[in-house]
Amino acid sequence: MSADVHRTALVRSIEGFVHDVVSPIAPAMARGAGPSPKRIVEAAGEAGLAGLLTPIAYGGAGGSHRDFIEFIEAVARVDASSSVILDVHLSVGTEPLIVFGNDDQKSRYLPRLASGAWLAAFALTEPQGGSDAAALQVRATHDGGAYVLTGSKAFITSGGDADLYVVIARTGHGARGVTAFLVEASSPGVSSGPPLEKMGLRGSWTAELVLDGVRVPDENRLGDEGHGFTVAMSALDSGRVGISAQAVGIAQGAIDATLQHWRRRGGVPDDVDLSTLADMEARTAAARQLTRHAAALVDAGARVTLDASIAKLYSTDTCVAVAQAGVDLCAPESSADDHPAAVRFRDAKACQIYEGTNQIQRVVIARHLLRDRPAHRGIGSIGEGRRLPGGGRST
Numbered sequence: 530m531s532a533d534v535h536r537t538a539l540v541r542s543i544e545g546f547v548h549d550v551v552s553p554i555a556p557a558m559a560r561g562a563g564p565s566p567k568r569i570v571e572a573a574g575e576a577g578l579a580g581l582l583t584p585i586a587y588g589g590a591g592g593s594h595r596d597f598i599e600f601i602e603a604v605a606r607v608d609a610s611s612s613v614i615l616d617v618h619l620s621v622g623t624e625p626l627i628v629f630g631n632d633d634q635k636s637r638y639l640p641r642l643a644s645g646a647w648l649a650a651f652a653l654t655e656p657q658g659g660s661d662a663a664a665l666q667v668r669a670t671h672d673g674g675a676y677v678l679t680g681s682k683a684f685i686t687s688g689g690d691a692d693l694y695v696v697i698a699r700t701g702h703g704a705r706g707v708t709a710f711l712v713e714a715s716s717p718g719v720s721s722g723p724p725l726e727k728m729g730l731r732g733s734w735t736a737e738l739v740l741d742g743v744r745v746p747d748e749n750r751l752g753d754e755g756h757g758f759t760v761a762m763s764a765l766d767s768g769r770v771g772i773s774a775q776a777v778g779i780a781q782g783a784i785d786a787t788l789q790h791w792r793r794r795g796g797v798p799d800d801v802d803l804s805t806l807a808d809m810e811a812r813t814a815a816a817r818q819l820t821r822h823a824a825a826l827v828d829a830g831a832r833v834t835l836d837a838s839i840a841k842l843y844s845t846d847t848c849v850a851v852a853q854a855g856v857d858l859c860a861p862e863s864s865a866d867d868h869p870a871a872v873r874f875r876d877a878k879a880c881q882i883y884e885g886t887n888q889i890q891r892v893v894i895a896r897h898l899l900r901d902r903p904a905h906r907g908i909g910s911i912g913e914g915r916r917l918p919g920g921g922r923s924t
């Protein structure tokens with residue numbers, strides 16, 4: 530199949546999936562009363578989309594990150610809950626296995642994930658501390674031919690419904706004492722708390738994952754021992770591009786909701802300042818371009834840490850601002866819990882928080898400027914670890 534034909538077929542699958550599967554369930558998902566995450570991924574599997582990024586040799590669609598962001602944006606435009614379920618499954622749930630897995634691990638798990646028979650999740654965050662990922666405490670102790678995992682992970686998307694978790698656990702000290710594991714949900718000692726009652730994204734499950742002496746065979750260690758922080762960070766590099774795409778979709782959905790609201794009311798009210806609508810569109814278009822740029826870098830095999838953080842920061846701040854403007858333009862009806870503009874506004878906020886808060890994205894961007902490009906910015910005299918005039922550190 531030529532690349533063009535492949536892309537056309539993929540675009541059709543995405544359109545069909547959004548129209549046939551996502552649109553009908555969107556209102557129920559917004560109330561937290563829709564199908565389970567597993568059912569969403571099964572349906573994506575039936576449409577050939579649950580393994581969008583998985584190589585064809587392992588049962589996937591062999592798609593690019595450009596395809597991936599278009600898929601996530603298209604779903605988020607209609608229903609953000611479905612999009613985060615799919616984003617986590619395809620991205621941080623499956624990609625570490627594609628990038629760091631050995632042949633045996635890929636053969637055992639990728640076909641099941643790509644067909645939608647299994648749902649994947651990513652378990653890094655812990656109850657004691659979210660942003661300082663290197664301080665994680667879930668312990669993995671080597672014992673015979675297995676690692677024994679003990680501790681709790683918090684705020685796990687699809688927690689309680691996933692079949693396979695990429696778990697990041699401590700095997701030594703500091704960032705280099707962290708290792709990644711593939712943990713089957715059916716393993717003795719794995720359990721989950723109930724899904725949280727959330728402000729937005731109510732159709733996606735977010736739960737605690739408890740690991741109580743879970744024996745994970747050596748064959749399920751993902752990458753080398755001590756390499757888990759790099760597995761997690763590079764998963765997040767690409768994952769943040771997906772969240773950026775999700776934010777673009779939510780912003781676009783807020784614009785759609787505003788236009789539909791006016792259509793239902795028979796036109797634009799006389800007192801509306803249309804420059805607000807124009808700004809919503811311009812910011813969303815800019816966020817989309819940043820997301821595409823970051824996705825193109827991933828597809829080119831380039832390091833995307835900086836551009837993923839810039840895209841994630843800009844797009845998610847944009848989606849909150851655009852969704853808020855949508856609520857204002859649709860007021861007072863938009864104060865109703867089920868008004869589409871209100872749903873967008875509630876869903877938008879989480880994008881600034883997960884896969885690295887926007888404060889963390891600013892840390893990543895600022896560190897990059899100080900570490901890698903001092904000459905361009907006129908701060909060449911600031912060395913590694915030296916005090917900045919404002920009292921911060923340049924590391």
Ligand code: COS
Nearest residue numbers: 653654660661662663704758759762763834883884885889
């Ligand atoms: N890709 C590959 N390797 C990376 C990396 C990346 N993006 N970022 C860091 N690393 C490596 C570093 O090269 C370093 O390796 P060496 O020790 O071999 O030099 C190691 O990881 C530690 O890096 P660093 O010192 O930068 O780590 P910090 O503890 O300072 O933390 C931040 C860095 C703040 C960026 C990290 O903790 C982070 O991203 N936190 C947010 C976590 C998050 O997103 N949580 C959401 C979970 S999913 S909802």
